[in-house]
Amino acid sequence: MVEIKHTNQQIASMLRNVAASYQLQDQNKYRFQIISYNNAADSIEHATSELKDLWDDGKLSDIAGIGPSLESHLDELFKSGKSKHFEKIMKGIDPRVFILMELPKIGIKTAVKLIKESSRGEIDKLIEEAERKQIKNKRHLLPYAQTIASEIIEWLETSSDVAKIDVLGSLRRKVATIGDIDMLVSTNNPSSVMDKFISYPKVQKVIEKGEHTASIIVPGGVQVDLLVSDENSYGSALQHFTGSKNHNIALREYSLKKNLSLSEYGIKDKKTNKLNTFKTEEDFYNHLGLAYIEPELREDSGEIIAAQKRALPELITLKDVKADLQIHSNFDIETSHDLGVSTMSEIVKSAINLNYEYIAFSEHNPSRGKHSQKEIVEILKKKKKEVDVINYSREKFKNNRVYKVFNSLEIDILQDGSLPVPDAGMDTLDFALVSIHSSFDQPKDVMTERVVKALSHPKVKVFAHPTARKINEREGIELDWEKIFEFCVKNNKWLEIDADPMRLDLPDILVREAVKRGIKLTLGTDAHHVDHLRNMEFGVNIARRGWCEKKNMINCMGLIEFEKELKRGD
Numbered sequence: 309m310v311e312i313k314h315t316n317q318q319i320a321s322m323l324r325n326v327a328a329s330y331q332l333q334d335q336n337k338y339r340f341q342i343i344s345y346n347n348a349a350d351s352i353e354h355a356t357s358e359l360k361d362l363w364d365d366g367k368l369s370d371i372a373g374i375g376p377s378l379e380s381h382l383d384e385l386f387k388s389g390k391s392k393h394f395e396k397i398m399k400g401i402d403p404r405v406f407i408l409m410e411l412p413k414i415g416i417k418t419a420v421k422l423i424k425e426s427s428r429g430e431i432d433k434l435i436e437e438a439e440r441k442q443i444k445n446k447r448h449l450l451p452y453a454q455t456i457a458s459e460i461i462e463w464l465e466t467s468s469d470v471a472k473i474d475v476l477g478s479l480r481r482k483v484a485t486i487g488d489i490d491m492l493v494s495t496n497n498p499s500s501v502m503d504k505f506i507s508y509p510k511v512q513k514v515i516e517k518g519e520h521t522a523s524i525i526v527p528g529g530v531q532v533d534l535l536v537s538d539e540n541s542y543g544s545a546l547q548h549f550t551g552s553k554n555h556n557i558a559l560r561e562y563s564l565k566k567n568l569s570l571s572e573y574g575i576k577d578k579k580t581n582k583l584n585t586f587k588t589e590e591d592f593y594n595h596l597g598l599a600y601i602e603p604e605l606r607e608d609s610g611e612i613i614a615a616q617k618r619a620l621p622e623l624i625t626l627k628d629v630k631a632d633l634q635i636h637s638n639f640d641i642e643t644s645h646d647l648g649v650s651t652m653s654e655i656v657k658s659a660i661n662l663n664y665e666y667i668a669f670s671e672h673n674p675s676r677g678k679h680s681q682k683e684i685v686e687i688l689k690k691k692k693k694e695v696d697v698i699n700y701s702r703e704k705f706k707n708n709r710v711y712k713v714f715n716s717l718e719i720d721i722l723q724d725g726s727l728p729v730p731d732a733g734m735d736t737l738d739f740a741l742v743s744i745h746s747s748f749d750q751p752k753d754v755m756t757e758r759v760v761k762a763l764s765h766p767k768v769k770v771f772a773h774p775t776a777r778k779i780n781e782r783e784g785i786e787l788d789w790e791k792i793f794e795f796c797v798k799n800n801k802w803l804e805i806d807a808d809p810m811r812l813d814l815p816d817i818l819v820r821e822a823v824k825r826g827i828k829l830t831l832g833t834d835a836h837h838v839d840h841l842r843n844m845e846f847g848v849n850i851a852r853r854g855w856c857e858k859k860n861m862i863n864c865m866g867l868i869e870f871e872k873e874l875k876r877g878d
Contacts (some may be wrong), residue, residue: 314359314386315358316359319385320349320353322394323346323349323352323378325409326394327341327342327345328406328409329398329416330342331416344378347553347554348374348378351373351374351554352371352374358777360386360783361783363382363386364787365787365789368382370609372552372607402423404423404435405419405423407435407438408431408435409438410438411437411438447485448487448530449484449779449809450485450809450846450849451809451846452486452809453479453489453530454479456526456530456532457475457491457532460532461475461491463504463508464491464505466504469496469497469500470501470504472493472494473491473493474491475489475490476550476551477489477549477551480603481550481853482849482850482853483853484809484812484815484850485780488530488532490532490549491534492535492536492542492549493534493537494536495536495537495538496539498536501536502518510527511524511526512527520536521536537572539587540585541573541574541585541586542586543588543590543591544573544575544586545573546589547593548571554607555601555611555612556570558612562612566596567579593615598612598616599620600615601615602620604852604853605853609820621855621856621857622857622858623851623852623857624851624852624860624861624864626844627663629664629844629848630663630666630863630867631665631667631863632659632662632668632835632844632863633667633670633716633770633831633862633863634741634770634830634835635648635668635670635832635833635835636671636835637650639671641674641691642675642687643672643673643675644677644678645672645720647836648835648837650835650837650838652694652698653698655667655841656713658841659709659710662844664709665709665710665711665867666710666870667710667714668715668738669714669715669716670717670718670772671691672718672719672720673717673718673719673720673728673729674729676728681730681732684728684733688729688736689736692736695715696715699713711867714738714739715736716737716738716739716740716741717741718740718741718772719743719762719768720744721742723747723750723758727762727765727768735767738874739770740765740767740768740769741770741772742762742763742765742770743772744759744776745776750785750786751786752787755785755787756787756788756791756792759771759787759792763796763799764799770802770803770830771796771802772806773804773808774792774803774814774818775814775818777813779811784813784815797825797827800828800873802827803828803829804831805831805850807831807832807833807834807844807845807848807850808843808846812847816850816853818854823856823860828860828861830862831851831861831863
């Protein structure tokens with residue numbers, strides 16, 4: 309496993325410490341630096357690509373808040389493991405100060421004072437409390453946070469005083485990892501809703517309950533915050549608290565040019581001092597002369613200009629998806645990787661319920677170390693026969709939604725770029741996916757050539773989970789994405805968005821780059837159990853955050869169109 313030496317969370321924390329250090333020196337003199345470092349920390353913490361991966365690709369500036377100066381410091385950090393500038397700013401500050409700042413209402417000046425004036429025992433207790441808070445503040449995978457939110461919403465909706473309810477923040481924007489969960493309720497009886505919220509059966513601790521806000525802790529140490537609004541201002545509050553912070557800053561700057569002032573309560577005309585309130589976000593954006601901006605796009609990445617020009621993408625939706633192109637059944641393919649646990653028949657039945665027109669079984673290739681080439685071919689022939697039987701039986705039932713099952717395979721890209729399946733085995737397949745499962749630390753140029761070589765095989769159509777990242781566990785491989793993109797365009801190769809919540813790979817920033825270049829994308833759940841087919845929505849979330857439309861996604865093609873596309877370039 310490749311160790312993540314500088315995770316996004318670690319870098320964000322470091323930048324906040326630098327900002328606090330500037331504050332300790334002279335808050336007024338270094339006001340710009342303090343704001344800049346905190347803004348950059350917010351952007352990095354919510355980024356869905358590891359900053360190290362973006363640095364590898366020369367794309368640090370794609371993250372809002374990272375200007376030339378900070379980019380140079382981060383460049384030094386990734387090259388040498390440290391930044392002289394960061395060390396200089398934080399020099400002489402007791403490291404315990406930054407730990408204590410994790411506690412509520414403790415800034416850097418208070419933390420310094422505590423260390424100077426408190427006993428060692430008192431400080432040790434505070435440090436222990438702060439470290440527990442650090443653990444609780446870890447970011448959670450999107451599905452986990454979504455499940456918690458859904459259960460609480462279901463509980464609140466049993467109250468007749470709840471007129472409307474939405475999640476907020478990074479959860480509403482479908483970011484890959486989530487910190488606290490925030491919710492907004494429209495009600496004419498805030499007190500009743502607050503009582504209902506804090507009586508949620510799974511509450512472990514009530515942090516606070518006010519007139520319009522409340523906070524609780526639920527199992528897993530997850531903090532959930534509730535805000536109430538009246539019906540007339542609901543759209544304004546929903547927009548304000550959805551964020552992102554950088555989107556809202558850019559929107560405020562845009563509005564000031566129109567002599568308008570934005571807040572969670574509405575839009576104020578600075579000439580007349582009149583406050584316009586909005587029941588919906590659509591009305592809020594339209595009042596500014598903008599088309600409605602979907603939550604997933606609100607990252608200050610050009611969406612405001614596009615909304616002004618009425619040039620926003622018509623984002624892909626889950627109902628547009630007509631197939632799942634990476635599924636692992638329990639067919640005993642004798643692989644060295646993990647085998648699926650559900651039968652092909654069980655998976656097909658589930659795919660029918662999902663209204664898919666076609667699916668692909670893409671088990672991992674047979675183990676090369678345990679089989680001869682002849683044995684590998686024989687195993688693949690057996691699999692083809694099983695898929696043929698399913699397709700033959702499906703032809704008898706034309707009313708069923710799944711019209712065809714494709715025989716595919718997820719094949720390891722070996723260290724030298726070769727594939728562990730002989731051509732006779734490849735001939736049994738309708739198409740193949742290739743992916744990196746080993747030797748993650750090769751130099752960028754070597755890794756790029758390795759991938760290009762594997763993609764060059766005529767049967768290979770899809771580069772699966774292309775960065776090979778595992779969120780919070782392993783950073784992505786180093787690739788020259790310009791070369792990969794160029795090769796895909798010229799050779800009709802497709803890049804996958806793996807919907808497994810631990811992968812969500814291709815990350816949204818690279819999805820957008822691929823979309824700009826006209827590269828076709830695919831969606832695959834990487835399912836190893838029939839229930840995993842439901843994860844497709846998380847892949848769609850990433851596609852939407854990458855400005856992906858229906859036309860950019862192979863899976864949105866009907867069966868006939870897909871088969872034509874599969875043959876194109878052969």
